[in-house]
Amino acid sequence: MVRDVAFGQYFPGNSLIHRLDPRGKILMFIAYIVIIFCTFNYASLGIVAAFTALFIILSRISPKFYLKSMKVILFIVLFTSVLNLFYGTGDPIWQWGIIKVTYDGINRAVFVTVRIVCLILASSCLTFTTSPTALTDAIERLMKPLKAIRFPVHEVAMMTSLALRFVPTLLEETDKIMAAQKARGADMEGGNPIQRVKALVPVLVPLFVSAFRRAYDIATAMECRCYRGGAGRTRMKSIHMSGRDAAAFVLLLLTLAGVIICNILIPSAV
Amino acid sequence: MSCVLELQNIGFTYGLGTPFEKRAVDGVSLKIEKGEFIGVIGHTGSGKSTLVQMLNGLIRPTDGRVLLDGRDIWEQPKKIRDVRFRVGMVFQYPEYQLFEETVYKDIAFGAVNKGLEGEALDKAVRDAAAFTGVKESHLEKSPFDLSGGEKRRVAIAGVIAMDPDVLVLDEPTAGLDPMGREILLSQIVNYHKQRGTTVLLVSHTMEDIARVADRILVMNHGCPEMFEATKKVFAQGEKLREMGLRVxxxxxxxxxxxxxxxxxxxxxxxxxxxxxxxxxxxxxxxxxx
Amino acid sequence: MNFISIQDLYFSYADETDPQPHVNAVDGVSLTIDKGEFVAVIGHNGCGKSTLAKHLNAMLLPDSGKVIVDGDDTSDETKTWDIRERVGLVLQNPDNQLVAGIVEEDVAFGPENLGVEPGEIRRRVDEALKAVDMYEYREHAPHKLSGGQKQRVAIAGVLAIQPQCIVLDEPTAMLDPNGRDEVMNTLLKLNRERGITVVLITHYMDEAVKADRVVVMDSGRILTHGTPEEVFSQVELLKKHRLDVPQAAELAYRLRGCGVKLDKIPLEADECIKMLGEAMK
Incomplete structure (x- = not known):
């Protein structure tokens, strides 16, 4: 079932990674995405993989959950790597009709796979160790300069955080509505594409109605708890940069430097 | 009397084969006679919801068999939809499943899926509406314009319109006020008497169960702890209290x-x-x- | 001491353009609630009890009449937020009042809105969670909790604002019997140990009998009110309006109707057993 998925979940804890400033984590994650697409040979890929592994170990969350988070995207990973396997140029090692496998193809497949896997692991590491509130709080603070151009920073952050909170609730609700409609003989599996889209109506209509009802309730509950926008709000968990964050940044810079040096010294593999 | 539903050692494990395995229902064997009114009780997490969802094939047992009129409902998995018309299931807070433009269409949804049309369909819808007290004048309204209690009656009528042999109701009176509970309960009793449908009522409200059930199935940790006449079950107050239930x-x-x-x-x-x-x-x- | 005073309150949801006949949701209610009292409000769906509840913290304002909370008129817009700090409102569906993905962050939401400084928020959150026995769950995700636990977190969320009064609008309607007990015990504890005024709106008579005072509403008006003993001994009146009566009270009432000498109407099983036991010894 959809809601059993570990991807995007938060695991409370007190590890080194948990205690990093969420703003720093977001910035590092963005930098990490850039770095991972700058890996052109196995040495630089290895450095990034090692960096990823270090963070995973330091997060003190069972690898079981990291594996589980990959299960969701397994199909995409397999699909893209297989596609890349056959799209290489150069001399074929193995050929069957128009399908051929080349060294180049294998290289591409390996690179794409490792990059995607690292990316998923890193994003899991971010969400596993950072609560949704901390995450949106950090986004709010990072986007603060945008307030100057009248961008509703606080509102966007609050909406994001509420949306994240209600994802599991709405997934659960979807399951319930689907079961109820199936019990009335709704056919969710069979039929042509048009029939399948039509079969969604009995699920989507109640889901939207319920989402609106919830939204109304939440708004009432928030007002009852003295919510009146972002002005004058404080935070229980104040966030501030510390030595830990500096160390993490240095580590990331070293990784970047390593990748650049490898790229200069070693010829690229793809 | 003849047996309408028979469970042969059925069980269900969530997440079978993963590290998150959880045994929800464990080896249940029992027979339900045609026309019986059965109360199903058990605290939250006792497996009663999973059990009732196996009766109409919404959940496929990981072991054992469910026999409906002597035939395994999973004999032809592709035809499992037919079983759902014969074992009608009303979920908790069924008003949240309404989606059609009119009350009439919503009540008809299940019956249309079953293949009814024309006069037979019209009769099924109007009879069902009458059983649950949905007013004639409401049939052409949007279900979203009705009050909470009225919506619930529409939703229950939608299942009754399929004219099932067995009707399963999961907490049909939850959240209603005392008068609403009273009325709905007597409508269910009335329906059971007139149509002779076998009814399974899942409820936490023991006063309701005591009033209407012939027999009670008590679920505890995924197993049937008792399955006896109502009087006999409630006479064992101490045992029920140990299971977190009351009388x-x-x-x-x-x-x-x-x-x-x-x-x-x-x-x-x-x-x-x-x-x-x-x-x-x-x-x-x-x-x- | 008088904490909330409702004076001749009228309220209607109908808008001017609606041709439907004008029906008042609350139709002339006057009521006072004392500091430290535990008041239960019962009545059918649509009798106006939820509308009344929303007037107590200025979520709704009277069409006519007044609601005075601790000396402040709810219609005075400059006092709205002061009033909401003093009177917390807990709603029926626990899922829809929890706004954060972690229990303790949800409880912090109220004080954060008030601009309380971080250290103090932490202290209030921990204290509120301990008061409802949910401290061990502070780092859990709300959607993994049981209904009773969620509702207790919602109560903690209101407690962290440090109100003098908590109003609860059918907080147990969606819970199983164990969840209902958890919530009820929490409320009784908060009322007795911390002197918090509780206004509980409910359908369940077994909850209402535990209150200091019961108010019965019907069609927007107060039908009767008094101690649970006073209210539930009016079995005939309650039955006439199709309201529930505890079975113990009904039994005694019926026996009395058949000529049995019973000097009072018992509300709970123990009391009834004692009375009947003595009568038959």
Whole structure:
């Protein structure tokens, strides 16, 4: 079932990674995405993989959950790597009709796979160790300069955080509505594409109605708890940069430097 | 009497083959006779919801068989939809499943899926609406314009319109006020009497179960702990309390009196019965005016 | 001491353009609630009890009449937020009042809105969670909790604002019997140990009998009110309006109708057993 998925979940804890400033984590994650697409040979890929592994170990969350988070995207990973396997140029090692496998193809497949896997692991590491509130709080603070151009920073952050909170609730609700409609003989599996889209109506209509009802309730509950926008709000968990964050940044810079040096010294593999 | 549903050692494990395996229902075997009114009780997480969803094939048992009129419902998995028309299932808060433009269309949804049309369909819809007290004038309204209690009646009518042989209701009175509970319950009883449909009522409200059920199935940790006549089940107050369940207040009163040596029979379930048994005793004591 | 005073309150949801006949949701209610009282409000769906509840913290304002909370008129817009700090409102569906993905962050939401400084928020959150026995769950995700636990977190969320009064609008309607007990015990504890005024709106008579005072509403008006003993001994009146009566009370009432000498109407099983036991010894 959809809601059993570990991807995007938060695991409370007190590890080194948990205690990093969420703003720093977001910035590092963005930098990490850039770095991972700058890996052109196995040495630089290895450095990034090692960096990823270090963070995973330091997060003190069972690898079981990291594996589980990959299960969701397994199909995409397999699909893209297989596609890349056959799209290489150069001399074929193995050929069957128009399908051929080349060294180049294998290289591409390996690179794409490792990059995607690292990316998923890193994003899991971010969400596993950072609560949704901390995450949106950090986004709010990072986007603060945008307030100057009248961008509703606080509102966007609050909406994001509420949306994240209600994802599991709405997934659960979807399951319930689907079961109820199936019990009335709704056919969710069979039929042509048009029939399948039509079969969604009995699920989507109640889901939207319920989402609106919830939204109304939440708004009432928030007002009852003295919510009146972002002005004058404080935070229980104040966030501030510390030595830990500096160390993490240095580590990331070293990784970047390593990748650049490898790229200069070693010829690229793809 | 003949048996309409038979469960042969059925069980269900969530997440089979993963590290998150959880046994929800464990080896349940029982027979339900045609036309019975069965109460299903058990605390939250006792497996009763999973169990009832196996009766109409919404959940496929990981082991054992469910026989409907003697035939395994999973004999032809592709035809499992047919089973859902024969074992009607009303979920908790069914009003949240309404989606059609009119009340009439929503009640008809299941019956249309079953293949009814024309006059037969019209009759099924109107009969079902009558059973649950949906007003004729509401049939052409949008279901979203009705009050909460009215919506619920529409939703239940939608299942009744499929004319199932077995009707399963999961907490049909949850969240209703005392008058709404009372009315809905008597409508269900009335439907059961007139149509002779087998009814399974899942509820936490013991007073309701005590009033209507012939037999009670008590679920605990995924197993049927008791499956006996209502009187016999509620006479075992101590055992029920150990399972985190309670008995109707009136039964607690008469049972305690009986333990203290007052000569009342066991399994008194309603205030009417209690008055009948206590009044002669009080008269004998000269406690009346 | 008088904490909330409702004076001749009228309120209607109908808008001017609606041709439907004008029906008042609350139709002339006057009521006072004392500091430290535990008041239960019962009545059918649509009898106006939820509308009344929303007037107590200025979520709704009277069409006519007044609601005075601790000396402040709810219609005075400059006092709205002061009033909401003093009177917390807990709603029926626990899922829809929890706004954060972690229990303790949800409880912090109220004080954060008030601009309380971080250290103090932490202290209030921990204290509120301990008061409802949910401290061990502070780092859990709300959607993994049981209904009773969620509702207790919602109560903690209101407690962290440090109100003098908590109003609860059918907080147990969606819970199973164990969840209902958890919530009820929490409320009784908060009322007795911390002197918090509780206004509980409910359908369940077994909850209402535990209150200091019961108010019965019907069609927007107060039908009767008084101690649970006073209210539930009016079995006939309650039955006429199709309201529930505890079975113990009904039994005693019926026996009395058949000529049995009983000097009072018991509300709970124990009391009833004692009375009948003595009568038959």
């Amino acid at each position: 109707p207040q009136i039964t607690t009163i008469t049972e305690t009196l009986r333990q203290r040596g007052v000569n009342v029979p066991d399994g008194v379930l309603t205030v009417d019965e209690a008055v009948d048994v206590l009044l002669p005793l009080l008269k004998k004591e000269g406690r009346t005016w």
